Amino acid sequence: xxxxxxxxxxxxxxCTALASVGSYSLxxxxxxxxxxxxxxxxxxxxxxxxxEGTGIGSTLTEKLDYMEKLGIVGLEPxxxxxxxxxxxxxxxxxxxxxxxxxxxAGFQGFLLAEDPAVRKQCxxxxxxxxxxxxxxxxxxxxxxxxxxxxxxxxxHTQETRNFLIEELTELGKFALQHKTTLxxxxxxxxxxxxxxxxxxxxxxxxxANCEGLKCMGDFWHxxxxxxxxxxxxxxxxxxxxxxxxxxxRKRRSMPGEDGEADNYIDGFNALKELNYxxxxxxxxxxxxxxxxxxxxxxxxxxxxxxxx
Amino acid sequence: xxxxxxxxxxxxxxCTALASVGSYSLxxxxxxxxxxxxxxxxxxxxxxxxxEGTGIGSTLTEKLDYMEKLGIVGLEPxxxxxxxxxxxxxxxxxxxxxxxxxxxAGFQGFLLAEDPAVRKQCxxxxxxxxxxxxxxxxxxxxxxxxxxxxxxxxxHTQETRNFLIEELTELGKFALQHKTTLxxxxxxxxxxxxxxxxxxxxxxxxxANCEGLKCMGDFWHxxxxxxxxxxxxxxxxxxxxxxxxxxxRKRRSMPGEDGEADNYIDGFNALKELNYxxxxxxxxxxxxxxxxxxxxxxxxxxxxxxxx
Numbered sequence: 001x002x003x004x005x006x007x008x009x010x011x012x013x014x015c016t017a018l019a020s021v022g023s024y025s026l027x028x029x030x031x032x033x034x035x036x037x038x039x040x041x042x043x044x045x046x047x048x049x050x051x052e053g054t055g056i057g058s059t060l061t062e063k064l065d066y067m068e069k070l071g072i073v074g075l076e077p078x079x080x081x082x083x084x085x086x087x088x089x090x091x092x093x094x095x096x097x098x099x100x101x102x103x104x105a106g107f108q109g110f111l112l113a114e115d116p117a118v119r120k121q122c123x124x125x126x127x128x129x130x131x132x133x134x135x136x137x138x139x140x141x142x143x144x145x146x147x148x149x150x151x152x153x154x155x156h157t158q159e160t161r162n163f164l165i166e167e168l169t170e171l172g173k174f175a176l177q178h179k180t181t182l183x184x185x186x187x188x189x190x191x192x193x194x195x196x197x198x199x200x201x202x203x204x205x206x207x208a209n210c211e212g213l214k215c216m217g218d219f220w221h222x223x224x225x226x227x228x229x230x231x232x233x234x235x236x237x238x239x240x241x242x243x244x245x246x247x248x249r250k251r252r253s254m255p256g257e258d259g260e261a262d263n264y265i266d267g268f269n270a271l272k273e274l275n276y277x278x279x280x281x282x283x284x285x286x287x288x289x290x291x292x293x294x295x296x297x298x299x300x301x302x303x304x305x306x307x308x
Numbered sequence: 309x310x311x312x313x314x315x316x317x318x319x320x321x322x323c324t325a326l327a328s329v330g331s332y333s334l335x336x337x338x339x340x341x342x343x344x345x346x347x348x349x350x351x352x353x354x355x356x357x358x359x360e361g362t363g364i365g366s367t368l369t370e371k372l373d374y375m376e377k378l379g380i381v382g383l384e385p386x387x388x389x390x391x392x393x394x395x396x397x398x399x400x401x402x403x404x405x406x407x408x409x410x411x412x413a414g415f416q417g418f419l420l421a422e423d424p425a426v427r428k429q430c431x432x433x434x435x436x437x438x439x440x441x442x443x444x445x446x447x448x449x450x451x452x453x454x455x456x457x458x459x460x461x462x463x464h465t466q467e468t469r470n471f472l473i474e475e476l477t478e479l480g481k482f483a484l485q486h487k488t489t490l491x492x493x494x495x496x497x498x499x500x501x502x503x504x505x506x507x508x509x510x511x512x513x514x515x516a517n518c519e520g521l522k523c524m525g526d527f528w529h530x531x532x533x534x535x536x537x538x539x540x541x542x543x544x545x546x547x548x549x550x551x552x553x554x555x556x557r558k559r560r561s562m563p564g565e566d567g568e569a570d571n572y573i574d575g576f577n578a579l580k581e582l583n584y585x586x587x588x589x590x591x592x593x594x595x596x597x598x599x600x601x602x603x604x605x606x607x608x609x610x611x612x613x614x615x616x
Contacts, residue, residue, distance in 0.1 A: 156464035158501045193466045199507045199543060202535040227510040228545050235507060235539030 044272045046305045048298065049074025049101035049281035056290055060092045070298050073098055074279040079106020079129040079141060086135050100138040101279035102183060102216075102243045103129055111167045112146035112153045112160065112194060119167070126182075127174055134178030139278060140214060140242050141175065142183045143168075147192050156194060165208045172212030183242050184215040188224040196225045199235030206240070214242030218283065219264060223249045229267030238274045246301065247284030254286045254293040256300040264301065268308035352580045354613045356606065357382025357409035357589035364598055368400045378606050381406055382587040387414020387437040387449060394443050408446040409587035410491060410524075410551045411437055419475045420454035420461045420468065420502060431475070434490075435482055442486030447586055448522060448550050449483065450491045451476075455500050464502060473516045480520030491550050492523040496532040504533045507543030514548070522550030526591065527572060531557045537575030546582045554609065555592030562594045562601040564608040572609065576616035 050063075050072050057063035064075070075098050077089065082103060089100065106129055109121030126143065133141045145164055146153050154160040168182065175182045184201045186192075195201055201215035215236055219229065226232040233241060244267075250258035271280075280301070286293045358371075358380050365371035372383070383406050385397065390411060397408065414437055417429030434451060441449045453472055454461050462468040476490065483490045492509045494500075503509055509523035523544055527537070534540040541549060552575075558566035579588075588609070594601045 158497055189466055193469075197505070197507055197511065199505055199535065199539060203505065203533060206535050225511060226543065227507065227514050227548065228543050231507060231539055231541075231543030231545065233539075235534065235536050235543055237536050237539065240535065 042272075044275055045277075046302065047074055047101075047277070047279045048072050048301065049076050049279040051076045051104060051281065051283055052078065054282040054284070055294060060088065064092055064096060064098055067098060068096060070295060072298070074101030074281060075099070076101045076104050076279075076281045076283075079103045079133075082106060082129050082132040082136075086132055089136055100133070100136045101281050103133045103136075103138050103141040104283070105142055105144065107143065110146045110150045110153075111143075111164060113150065114152040114154055123167070123171065126171055130171065130175045130180060130182065131178050134175075134180045138180050140181035140183040142185050142216065142243065143171070144185050144187060144192055144195070146194050147187075148190075153194075161204070165204060168204065168213050169208045169210045172208060172210040174212070176210070176212035181212050181214045181242055184213070185218060185245075186215070186221060186225065187218070188221040190224070191221075196221070197235075198222065198226065198232040198241075202236035202240045205236075215240050216243035216245065217241065217267070218245035218247075219249065219267060220245065220247040220252045220283070222267070223261075229264070230270040233267055233270035233274065233276075238276070241271075241274060241276065242278055244271070244276075244278070244280045245283040246280050247282070251287065252284050254284055254288070254290075254297040255282075256297050257287050257293055262300065263304070265304050265308045268305050272305075272308055350580075352583055353585075354610065355382055355409070355585070355587045356380050356609065357384050357587040359384045359412060359589065359591055360386065362590040362592070363602060368396065372400055372404060372406055375406060376404060378603060380606070382409030382589060383407070384409045384412050384587070384589045384591075387411045387441075390414060390437050390440040390444075394440055397444055408441070408444045409589050411441045411444075411446050411449040412591070413450055413452065415451065418454045418458045418461075419451075419472060421458065422460040422462055427475070431479065434479055438479065438483045438488060438490065439486050442483075442488045446488050448489035448491040450493050450524065450551065451479070452493050452495060452500055452503070454502050455495075456498075461502075469512070473512060476512065476521050477516045477518045480516060480518040482520070484518070484520035489520050489522045489550055492521070493526060493551075493553075494523070494529060494533065495526070496529040498532070499529075504529070505543075506530065506534065506540040506549075510544040510548045513544075523548050524551035524553065525549065525575070526553035526555075527557065527575060528553065528555040528560045528592070530575070531569075537572070538578040541575055541578035541582065541584075546584070549579075549582060549584065550586055552579065552584075552586070552588045553591040554588050555590070559595065560592050562592055562596070562598075562605040563590075564605050565595050565601055570608065571612070573612050573616045576613050580613075580616055 050067055055063045055066045057066050107122055107125040109118040111119055111122050113119045129141050171182045186195045186197055186201045189196055198217040205213050205215050217232055222229055222232055246255055248255050248258040249261040255262050358375055363371045363374045365374050415430055415433040417426040419427055419430050421427045437449050479490045492512060494503045494505055494509045497504055506525040513521050513523050525540055530537055530540055554563055556563050556566040557569040563570050
């Protein structure tokens with residue numbers, strides 16, 4: 001108990017120190033943002049990222065070779081068994097222009113569980129993943145507070161929100177200590193009713209007021225939950241938006257496979273306005289032959305980024 | 309029962325017919341929006357509105373005279389006893405440049421009540437107000453689905469959201485029949501946890517897909533719940549944003565009474581981008597002498613609108 005309290009105090013101190021650095025850098029980012037806004041943001045670089053299963057190749061090395069040929073600069077591995085794979089990633093990425101963009105989930109249990117043991121399981125496994133993510137210099141680790149199927153869950157009340165923010169702050173402070181972040185992901189109602197909008201995730205980040213807690217937007221989920229991609233990203237702002245997922249908008253397939261529905265320009269416009277420096281990462285399958293659909297998707301996204 | 313079903317079918321038909329007109333006008337609005345965006349939106353007119361208690365005067369006529377001197381073009385009466393006051397408003401507004409901007413609440417019961425009788429009370433009183441609002445050519449009637457103090461309430465689940473959308477659609481169709489709209493208002497957590505963000509209200513409107521259902525943003529509540537005023541308004545968009553409330557940002561007093569906190573430029577920027585044609589309506593008290601604070605607030609808002 002005493003040890004936990006000391007850890008809490010220690011991590012609170014780390015959070016406060018880094019938060020003040022964060023505020024300063026936010027002011028700088030804000031100035032940049034205003035300058036970018038005037039110039040039309042045409043110069044903001046698009047950093048594309050793949051998950052391990054997105055590209056083509058039977059080994060990690062083959063996959064990374066394939067990604068490099070397409071100019072992909074980020075890799076988003078799953079969080080399962082991450083600690084055991086640090087060496088593997090370190091060696092495979094050595095000398096390449098590809099960095100770890102984010103770690104996708106991989107934790108057990110869930111933070112909104114009624115059962116304290118299930119919540120603890122989530123805390124413990126998330127901390128293992130966050131520590132490994134830090135070693136891999138990942139920008140963050142993605143977390144969903146609770147999926148629809150995870151029951152029994154705490155009711156959707158102000159008290160639960162306050163409690164969730166306590167849990168997220170503990171993880172956010174831990175993330176900061178490991179030089180990474182915790183990234184809240186809103187899903188669509190079919191997967192998780194609790195957190196569905198980017199603006200809601202951002203307001204949780206603001207209330208937590210911990211520099212280690214961030215949020216993201218996923219075009220696939222946003223298609224179902226947001227009236228405006230642009231409004232959603234601007235609602236998070238450069239202070240909180242840390243990662244973006246992309247997929248086709250009807251079947252969560254390769255961007256472009258759903259035809260005209262796969263328009264991301266409105267959202268990209270907001271990312272450029274925010275001078276977004278993080279990654280746009282593929283999280284999707286492919287209906288067609290990946291030898292065709294993957295390069296076509298990369299081309300489409302780059303064209304739309306230019307137009308935004 | 310049969311009568312209810314016929315009414316439902318009848319109102320559904322009205323909604324569909326008007327919705328298609330609505331879609332067409334949305335397309336036109338969209339084209340205007342794009343044109344405005346290019347030109348910097350500098351030409352968008354600010355329509356200011358007062359509630360009955362905002363200005364100075366002991367009678368409605370005196371209040372309207374005072375408002376006209378300040379160039380206020382909208383009046384937002386409370387919904388209580390509205391039907392009995394139609395003549396009074398009609399006569400007082402005759403020949404003036406002031407129109408009814410919206411009707412503020414005034415209903416009884418609440419839509420999220422567990423008890424069907426309490427829900428019915430809300431439906432019945434809202435319909436009375438909507439009918440009166442239509443006669444007064446009001447742009448809409450403001451509704452909050454449930455305040456924190458209103459209990460027992462349905463749990464915050466997908467099922468409740470679906471049910472609420474059914475109720476809102478019934479009222480939205482009724483509003484359309486009376487040539488007005490139903491306007492959902494998100495509040496801050498201190499007043500209503502259930503609906504707190506403009507983007508959430510807009511997504512309810514989108515899901516309902518009824519042209520008579522709209523939403524609004526209130527700068528006072530937004531101060532506590534939104535990370536970005538601009539992101540919030542853009543998340544609603546011109547399709548759903550029907551009304552705006554304004555107040556000082558620390559004490560819900562006259563804009564300007566809370567000093568530098570009372571900055572609305574970011575939000576106004578979005579309203580101009582959306583080519584917002586509805587009202588910005590005062591809903592606030594005054595700490596200082598209203599003879600000073602009211603004209604000062606109007607001046608401040610106009611200056612910030614110009615800067616946006």
